[in-house]
Amino acid sequence: MDTHDSEFLVLATHRREGLSRWLHGSIAESIARHAHLKALFVPEGGRGFVDSDRGEVHLRRVLIPIDHEPQPEHAIDAARQLVRLLGSEADIRLLYVGPEADVPAVRNLPDGVEQSVKEGNVVDEILTSADDWEADLIAMSTSGGRGFLDALRGSTSERVLRQAPCPVLVVPTP
Numbered sequence: 492m493d494t495h496d497s498e499f500l501v502l503a504t505h506r507r508e509g510l511s512r513w514l515h516g517s518i519a520e521s522i523a524r525h526a527h528l529k530a531l532f533v534p535e536g537g538r539g540f541v542d543s544d545r546g547e548v549h550l551r552r553v554l555i556p557i558d559h560e561p562q563p564e565h566a567i568d569a570a571r572q573l574v575r576l577l578g579s580e581a582d583i584r585l586l587y588v589g590p591e592a593d594v595p596a597v598r599n600l601p602d603g604v605e606q607s608v609k610e611g612n613v614v615d616e617i618l619t620s621a622d623d624w625e626a627d628l629i630a631m632s633t634s635g636g637r638g639f640l641d642a643l644r645g646s647t648s649e650r651v652l653r654q655a656p657c658p659v660l661v662v663p664t665p
Contacts, residue, residue, distance in 0.1 A: 499528060501531045503533050504535065531573070532658060540657070550574055551580075553582070554586055554630070555570060555585050556586045556651075557632075561633060562632060564598055570583065581627070584620075589608075613647055617629065618656070628658050630662065633646060633648040
């Protein structure tokens with residue numbers, strides 16, 4: 492990557508958890524973390540949005556979890572860019588997990604974007620929402636790990652991508 496200007500990575504992932512993750516690690520997560528580029532993780536055994544027989548793109552629903560930090564606009568812009576690049580049209584749903592009174596304001600929100608609010612465990616609610624809505628893609632802004640607990644279990648983005656039912660677009664924030 493030092494000799495080529497790259498804007499985007501596409502990585503397959505085994506979605507390792509627990510002991511397997513500790514013993515074998517994740518090459519895909521490590522590459523994305525060090526490259527500090529937008530990365531599309533395609534999970535082994537998950538549903539994809541490209542038909543493997545015909546090459547047709549079926550990117551119709553994009554779930555974007557939001558929070559106050561990191562700023563969600565980066566993920567929204569990257570998801571919209573990917574949808575356009577693939578020649579698709581997709582519904583976008585923002586998901587905030589927390590009290591409704593605390594929903595962050597999103598600048599320059601495109602028309603037609605839905606917003607959903609859930610309460611509970613952030614990772615569980617993201618995964619449940621992606622499954623229930625049959626999302627084709629989860630797009631998340633990330634600032635990386637935030638301390639000791641994240642070092643042990645991974646950031647929210649890492650925990651989501653290890654269990655996601657569909658590809659995950661991870662967008663690092665500056």
